[in-house]
Amino acid sequence: MKNKNKKSGMLVMPNRMYIFAVPALLLFSVFWIYPVLQLFYYSFTNFNGINYNYDFVGFKNFARIISEGSLLNSILNTLLYTLIIVVVSNVIGLALAFMLNMGLKGTRFYRTAVYIPALFSAIVVGFIWSYVYMPSSGMVASIVDLFGGEGKWLNLLGNYQTALVSIAAVDIWKNIGTTMIIYLAGLQTVNESYVEAGMIDGCTDWQLIKYIKLPLISTTITINVVLNVIAGLKAFDFSFIMTNGGPGRATNTLMFSIFQMAFNDQMMGKASAFSVVSFAVIVLITIIMLIHMNRKEVEF
Amino acid sequence: MGKKKTKVSRVIIYIFLTLFSVIMLSPLVIVLSSSFRTPGNMTSPLKLFREFSLESYVTAFTKMGYLSEFVNSFITTAGSVCIIVLLTSMAAYPLVRIKKKSSRGLYYFFIAGMVIPAQMIIVPIAQVFGRLHIPNTRFTPMIMFVTCSLPFAIFLYTGFLKSVPVELEEAAFLEGAGLWRRFFTIVFPMLKPATVSVIITQGMWIWNDYFFPMVFTTKRTQYSLPVGMIQFLGDRENPAQWNVLFAACILCAIPLIILFLCLQKHFVNGIAAGAVKG
Numbered sequence: 001m002k003n004k005n006k007k008s009g010m011l012v013m014p015n016r017m018y019i020f021a022v023p024a025l026l027l028f029s030v031f032w033i034y035p036v037l038q039l040f041y042y043s044f045t046n047f048n049g050i051n052y053n054y055d056f057v058g059f060k061n062f063a064r065i066i067s068e069g070s071l072l073n074s075i076l077n078t079l080l081y082t083l084i085i086v087v088v089s090n091v092i093g094l095a096l097a098f099m100l101n102m103g104l105k106g107t108r109f110y111r112t113a114v115y116i117p118a119l120f121s122a123i124v125v126g127f128i129w130s131y132v133y134m135p136s137s138g139m140v141a142s143i144v145d146l147f148g149g150e151g152k153w154l155n156l157l158g159n160y161q162t163a164l165v166s167i168a169a170v171d172i173w174k175n176i177g178t179t180m181i182i183y184l185a186g187l188q189t190v191n192e193s194y195v196e197a198g199m200i201d202g203c204t205d206w207q208l209i210k211y212i213k214l215p216l217i218s219t220t221i222t223i224n225v226v227l228n229v230i231a232g233l234k235a236f237d238f239s240f241i242m243t244n245g246g247p248g249r250a251t252n253t254l255m256f257s258i259f260q261m262a263f264n265d266q267m268m269g270k271a272s273a274f275s276v277v278s279f280a281v282i283v284l285i286t287i288i289m290l291i292h293m294n295r296k297e298v299e300f
Numbered sequence: 301m302g303k304k305k306t307k308v309s310r311v312i313i314y315i316f317l318t319l320f321s322v323i324m325l326s327p328l329v330i331v332l333s334s335s336f337r338t339p340g341n342m343t344s345p346l347k348l349f350r351e352f353s354l355e356s357y358v359t360a361f362t363k364m365g366y367l368s369e370f371v372n373s374f375i376t377t378a379g380s381v382c383i384i385v386l387l388t389s390m391a392a393y394p395l396v397r398i399k400k401k402s403s404r405g406l407y408y409f410f411i412a413g414m415v416i417p418a419q420m421i422i423v424p425i426a427q428v429f430g431r432l433h434i435p436n437t438r439f440t441p442m443i444m445f446v447t448c449s450l451p452f453a454i455f456l457y458t459g460f461l462k463s464v465p466v467e468l469e470e471a472a473f474l475e476g477a478g479l480w481r482r483f484f485t486i487v488f489p490m491l492k493p494a495t496v497s498v499i500i501t502q503g504m505w506i507w508n509d510y511f512f513p514m515v516f517t518t519k520r521t522q523y524s525l526p527v528g529m530i531q532f533l534g535d536r537e538n539p540a541q542w543n544v545l546f547a548a549c550i551l552c553a554i555p556l557i558i559l560f561l562c563l564q565k566h567f568v569n570g571i572a573a574g575a576v577k578g
Contacts (some may be wrong), residue, residue: 017394019405024391024450031447032413035424042424049423050304106317112564113321116328119556121508121526124549130536131345131546132327139330139537142346173324176576178571185572187427205309234417236511241533262423275368275420281414 037152042272043280047269049267061273071277074257077164080282081253082232084168089179089228090221096176097183098209122174126241133157133242157243167238175231179224186220187213215234224292229289233282234236242268254278307343334549342539360548364528365520370555372438373524377507380445381499384453387446388498389491392457393483397466407458413451415515419445422515429516438522441512448512456501460494463488475534507556525552 043061047054065071096114100107115126132139135155144154158168190213198212214221236255243251245260252277260279261271333348339357358422360366360497377500395407418425434440468490477485517523529552535541560567 013399014479015398015399018403020393020479021391021395024387024410024454025406027387027443028413028450030424031428031443032416032421032450035421035428036416036426038420038427042413044555068536093318096317099317102313104310104313106314110321111568113325115568116557116560117324119504119530119560120549120553121510122509123526123529124552127529127532127536127549128327128331131331132540133543137344137541139327139345142344146346159490173327177324181568181571185569217482230415233415234419236417236419255417259422261418268423271423278420279416282417286415 005242039272039275039279041287042268043276045269045272047268047272048266049262050266054269057269061270062277064142065270065274065277066276068248070252070257071274074252074254074274074278075141075281077252078233078235078254081164081168081171081235082229084165084229085171085232086225087235088168088172088174090224092172092216093176093224094177094183094221096180097187098213100184103252109182114180118176118177120174122237123241125174126238129173130242158247160247160250163243163247167242170187170238171235175228179228182224182227183217183220187216192215199212225293226286226289229284229285232283254281283287301325331546331549335550337543339543340540341543345542356543356547357551358542360551363521363531363544364476364525364548366525366551366552368521369523369525369528372522373507373526373555374447376439376442376513376524377503379439380442380449380506381503382448382500383442383446385495388450388453389457389488389495390483391450391454392461393487395454396458396461407454410454411450414455418448418511422443422511426515429537436516436518438517438524439453440505440516441509441524444508444512445502445509449498449506456497457491457494460491464490493569494530495571496566497573500567525555528552 024209044056044058045054046057046060068237079188094108100111120128133156135141135153135158140156141154158161183287194212194216196209198208235253236259238254239245239251239256240259245252245256254274258271258274261267261274265271330345334345335356336349336353337351338353339359341351343350343382347465392408395403395410429440429443434443464487469486472482472486508526510524510530513522513524513527514530517527529548530546532541532548535545
C-alpha cells in the first residue's frame with residue numbers, strides 16, 4: 001500500500017485554513033480599512049464630523065487647502081522633518097553600532113544610555129524637552145548662560161527658523177536607540193569570514209566598513225530607513241504636545257494639520273481632503289523608496 | 301604599526317561615546333534630580349542633587365491617581381498583547397502556508413495598513429464606534445491597540461513562520477491531527493522568538509500610547525498613565541510646578557524602565573529580531 005502523502009510537498013493545506021485569518025481580517029477591515037474609505041467619501045462633502053446633514057461640494061475642499069497654502073506648508077514641513085530624522089538617526093545610529101560592535105569595555109552601559117529614552121512615552125518626552133528648550137530658565141538656556149551667552153533670548157521653540165529642527169531633534173533623541181539596536185543586530189549577523197578575507201587582502205578599516213560590512217547589512221539599512229521614513233511621515237506627537245503647530249504654521253506637520261482641522265475646527269470635509277492628499281504622498285514615497293532600496297540590496 | 305593606531309582610535313571612540321551618552325542622559329538626570337526637590341524649590345535645576353525630598357512625588361502621586369492609572373495601563377496593555385499574539389500568529393499561518401496569489405494579496409493588504417497613521421482616520425473610527433454603540437470604558441482603547449498592531453505583528457510572524465519547516469507538521473498530519481492541533485501544538489511553539497518580539501515591541505507602544513486613550517476614554521477613573529499626564533499640560537509653562545511635573549514624568553516612566561533593566565536581553569533581542577529577521 002502506497003502512502004500518497006509520502007512527499008512532504010503533499011501535506012494538505014486546504015483553503016479552509018483561511019479561517020485562521022478571519023478574526024484579524026474582520027477587525028482590520030472594520031476599524032482600519034473602512035475608515036480609510038470613509039475619508040475618500042467625506043473629502044467631497046462639507047461634513048463637520050457631528051451633524052450628518054451635509055452636502056456634496058465637489059472638489060471645493062481640495063481647492064481650499066491648496067489656495068490657503070496650508071497643504072503645501074504641511075507637506076514641506078513633514079518632508080523636512082522626515083529628511084532630518086532619517087539622515088541623522090541612521091548616520092549616528094550606524095556609527096554608534098559600529099563602535100559598540102568592536103567588543104570594547106563598557107559597551108553595555110553605552111548601549112543602555114542611548115536606548116533609555118526610547119522607553120519613555122512621547123507625552124513624557126514632550127514635557128521633558130519643553131523644559132529643556134524653555135527660554136531663560138530651561139536647560140539649554142541655562143547652559144548657554146553658564147558659558148557667558150545670553151540664554152534668555154534663546155527661544156528655540158518660539159522661533160520660525162528653529163522650531164521644526166528642534167522638535168525633530170527630540171524625535172531623534174527618543175528613537176535613535178532603537179535604530180542603533182537594529183543596526184547592532186544587523187552587524188552581528190555579518191559573517192566574520194568575509195571580514196577576515198578582506199583583512200588578509202590588506203583592506204584598511206575604512207575599506208572593510210565600506211566594501212564588506214555595509215553591503216552585508218544592506219537589508220538592515222533598508223529596514224531602518226523605511227521605519228524612520230514612515231515614522232517621519234506620521235510625525236504628530238511633538239507638534240501636538242510641545243508647539244501646538246506654532247509658531248504660526250512652522251511645525252504644522254501633515255498629521256497635526258489633519259487632527260487640528262477635524263477636532264478643533266470641526267471641518268471633517270476639509271480634513272478628509274487633506275488626508276486623501278497625505279495618503280497619496282505617503283504611499284508614493286513608500287513605493288519609490290521600496291523599489292529603489294530593493295535594487296540596492298545584496299543577497300548572500 | 302597597527303597597535304598604536306588602534307589605541308588612538310579607541311580613545312577617540314570612547315570620547316565620542318561618552319559625549320553622546322552625556323547628551324542623551326543629561327535631560328533625564330536633571331529631571332530626576334529636580335523630582336527629588338520640594339515643590340517650591342525654584343533654584344536652577346542645573347544644581348544637581350542638592351536636596352532629597354519625596355514631597356513632589358507624593359503630590360504627583362495623588363494628583364495623578366497613580367494606582368488606578370497604573371492598573372488601567374497594566375490591564376489594557378497585557379490584555380491587548382495577549383489578543384494580538386493569538387490573532388496575528390493565527391493569521392500568519394495561512395498567509396505563509398497557502399502558496400497562492402490570494403494569500404500573497406491578503407498579506408500585502410495587511411502590511412499596507414502600516415503606512416496609515418491613526419490621526420488621519422480617527423474621526424471615521426470614532427464614528428464606527430458610535431454606530432456599533434461601543435461605550436467609552438477603560439477597555440475601549442484596546443480595540444484600537446489590537447487593530448493598530450495587526451500589520452506589524454503579522455509582518456513579524458509571517459517572517460518567522462517561513463523558516464518553520466513544513467515537514468514538522470507532517471508527522472502530526474499523518475496521525476490525523478486537524479489544522480487547529482497542528483497549529484497550536486507544533487507551529488505556535490516554534491514561533492516563540494517572534495512571540496517575544498511581538499510582546500516587547502507592541503507592548504511598549506501600547507503602554508506608552510496616549511492617543512487612543514485620549515480619544516476613547518472620558519472619565520478620570522478610565523485613564524491610563526500616559527493620558528493622565530495630559531492634565532499636566534498647563535503646568536509646563538510654569539517653573540513653579542516643574543518639580544511636581546518631573547516627579548510625575550518619572551512615576552509614569554519607571555515601570556517600563558524597571559522592566560527593561562530586568563529583562564534587558566529580551567528587550568534587545570525582541571526589538572532587533574523583529575527588524576532583522578522579518
